[in-house]
Amino acid sequence: MTTTATVVTLVAAFMAAFSGAAIFLRAGFVVEPLAQYGVPRSWWNPLGAAKTAGAAGLIAGFFLPYVGAAAAIGLVLYFSGAVITIVRARSYAHIPFPLIYAAPAAAALLLA
Template identity: 65%
Template sequence: MSTTYTVVTIVAAAMAAFSAVSVFTHAKWVVEPLADYSVPRAWWPWLGVAKAAGAAGLVIGLFVPVIGLIAAIGLILYFTGAVVTVARARWYSHLAFPLIYMAPVVASLALRG
């Protein structure tokens, strides 16, 4: 396991965890766009749980590689869904946000040794 892989994975996990906490705490800059994208409010806690589980899975994956692989794939699917949701809502100026969170996860997956 390389140092680069470890650092990128920890950054990816931290970003996913931060995003999860932002949903759980109903940070205005997160929940207002979710409402604008017509994401049902009942889904918000589950979206936070998915991101938190992905973050935990990435960290666990440093010790149990198959868990990290599954977590990375799950987070990539999650953020791909976010991109689709933002595009369907026609908020094209917001497309970069889920991509920013997805990038270190993709990098982590690519750096797996």
């Protein structure tokens, strides 16, 4: 794995872990929009778990490349679903946020 791929993967893992932790800690900048989008509160912990599992999978990908690829695909799909949720809620100004989190995961997948 190249240095670029390593750095991008670490950035993607950090961003996913940060986002997952923000849900678990009920950070206002994450949970307030979730409530506005109509995401049920009972989904918040599983969504946080999916993000942190994706982060762990990216790190595991340094040792098991297929796991890292699967984690990157999962994170891209997760954040694509977030874009769809935002569009359905008609909060178009928020679309860039999940794309910012999806970009490093997609780049890690392409560089791996």
